Amino acid sequence: MDSSGFSQEQIRAATAMLVAAATDGLSSQPNPRAYMETLASGFAEASAMPPLSHKFATLVRASQADGGDDEQEPDDEEEKYLVGFTEVNVVGLQYYHGTVNNREMVRLVREPHNVYDRNAIRVDNMYGEQVGHIERYKACHLAPLVDNGLAVIEGIIPRGSKNTYRMPCQVFVFSKDTAMPTVLNRLVRSGLAVTTPNDPNFVQLTAMTVPENMKSTQEEAGKSIDEIFDTLILNQKKVSAAMEPAPLITTPLYSHQKEALAWLAERENSNDLPPFWQEQAERKGSARKFYVNSLTNFMTDQKPDPFRGGILADEMGLGKTLTLVSLIATNKLAMSHSLVGETQVEEPTSSRPLKKQKLDSLESHIDDKSVSQATLVVCPLSVMSIWIGQLEEHTLPGSLKVYLYHGADRTRKANVLSRHDIVLTTYNILAAEGNDLRSPLQKVRWLRVILDEAHIIKNPNAGMSQAAFSLKAERRWAVTGTPIQNGAKDLCSLMMFLKLQPLDDKSFWNRTIQRPLLSGDASGFIRLQALLMTIALRRTKDMKVDDKRIVELPQKTVNIHTVDLNEEDRQIYDRVELEGKRLVGQYVASGTVLQNYSTILQIILRLRQICDHSSLCPLKEGFLDTFSDMKDLSSSPELLQKLLSVLQSGDDFDCPICLSPPTLAVITKCSHVFCRKCIEKTLMQDKEKCPMCRVALTASDLFAAPPAVETREVTEPETQQQEWSAKIRALVALLLEVRKNDPNVKSVVFSQFAGMLNLVQAPLEAAGFKYVRIDGSMSLKKREAALKAFQAKGPDSPNIILLSLKAAGVGLNLVAASQVYMLDPWWNPAIEEQAMDRVHRLGQTRDVEIVRLIVRDSIEERILELQEKKRNLASSAFGKSTDQMRKTRIQDVQHLMQM
DNA sequence: ACCGCCGGGTGCC
């Protein structure tokens, strides 16, 4: 490695090697540890600065909203750029124990409640140990910028790290594009010497590792995280060994499951350094060793604790749950001697928080508050039954003590929980009491915490996530079949749960991974790869080992069955589409697409409903005019109710603030739909304006959704009046044909519209089919009963299960069926694939046929195209900014409306 | 001397 550090060629070569090794299995096998060390040394030595990119983009969380600010982002994530840096002193070093290294990234923490100075800014090292404070006469200029959300600051110690009383610190100031001149101006007027990136001396002066402006890495930057995961699939080193589970697992594991078990156990028991750490001898030949974190350049002579846990990201259908049960069962036996021994043996005293935690646990060992043997599993309610099922099916009865921490009669006693081997609970319970220190969930020091479907905590600010972060555990696992949805920041949330320092800190995550990714700097990509390579395991069903798929599944074919609307529906469809185009055209022309996004979604929704059956679209004449007239809406509670029931009919709106499906959806008087919490928070911060259209809004202008639509519509479809739609005819015809060929074949019928499921019921009955149904309104018990009936083998058992796409939840096992009918397409192909995978998964013995019913010449065809486009362009790319996402949305709308 | 100068005590926020 030459003195200029990590060259583009090296990065490219390393990447290529990685990808090649991951894809073609047997050839070159990179050793992840060695690879990480290569990386680490490369970055640590990158002292001579390569040319500087013009702007350093970054995604950072604005710590507080600025009430008086002009631009309001619906989300608190927004692009920030480097304004420049100013050098300040860190003072008071003599009072604190936190040490730093030259060129080390430090945390700058606002201390608004500091009794001596409300502008205080604390300086911490990577471990969160205090180093000192920023001298107050400079802090007083920086703090207001941070507090009002104008700027975000990051610190690096350029030199002087061994000083006794004070040391310099370069404070890098970032702000959003529009505020950059203001921020710079305020800094300069405050008398701070600011070096901007335009400054010819910037490169010599800065201690920041300046990202190279590498256009060549754009293609990497454009990759979705899923693809990154997929380039890491089946790392040979990770899974070369297989591990037999403890005998109390009564079912033989598939070989890929044994490999996963070996990997999980290795990750829990290895004493390797955590990711991004490397060992260094003090001097050549010196016995004294140091450990350096290559992300922050933090150095310590204490060996960092191994990182026990990680991300199990196997594609769904590979049997993750059974693998985890095996881990719990297998390590249960290994445990009794290893844990106690381990904790006592390598335990040099230390002042670090991490060690302290362990020390505490040692002390409390005596008064019986020690690390429990119990594993806490947090999962969605719908997945809980899967865990229970797997435990019943695959373990010796009575061999594992399982407690269901669920239901009103759950215990309040921590020691009851800690006496079990497995405690199962749900995210809702965790959210409800997880932040309450009196909760037994919080009192137990878990051996292991497993978050199943961990992407649920992707929003780190949600109470549920916070509760997950505060659980005390020796080992942490995030389990998810769909690891990344919104990009790299979802991963940050997982890191916060996993407590992988320093990446569990948003600021460090942004600095070392997110920002480089966004600005097209290869280091972010490479670090991310290195990280995932070490702590994540992902296999997909198509992966091959020794030319054999890891899971042999029957054939799956996807066919499109094109349907022509009947005359009446066609007329309605054309009319609505014409009107919709006119409206969208207006919005596009006047640049108000986003302000009218909810209206547009309504239009699209209507069109999609008409494709299923025109009666699903409740408003006929002139309803679009009503949509575009907000005042009318606000004075018409009835309409609001209707709108909301539409919202709840199983369709997929995203709250524009959190960009997720809304929880507790509310609609504003200006007809924008948000999560209740999101909009309430926004209103409190942002001067009571609608974030979408900036109309004045107060809490009283919000209308809550009516309680779950339930089976209100389940009133038997009035058979005469509701003629079968073309699609229903097609469905029945297809089902009849299948039955003719083989009466035992079972089918799954998916729709996004609960109403559509209602409408197909009568025709199915008329054709002599027995069916069951699962939708969002059903209780867990009812769902289980329906599923059980469907899975039964007898000749009288139902042949058809009707499922609402959204309510079906994860993990549902539908291998009893081999035919799948998707009544309507959804634009996120992943969701559809997930649905299909419930049928096409382990245990399926028949070939699976998936039939997608698509109306010719309709929005459905365009949705298909959009899906294709999304697949090809990987538009879930992680390097995407909010702004880019908006643009994509506008384009999507235009495409859907054929404009 | 309402000064200057000396030298000890002292030191983040």
Add this chain to the structure above:
DNA sequence: ACCGCCGGGTGCC
């Protein structure tokens, strides 16, 4: 801190 600053002691040469 081998500094700055504070405030008490002190006071021609």
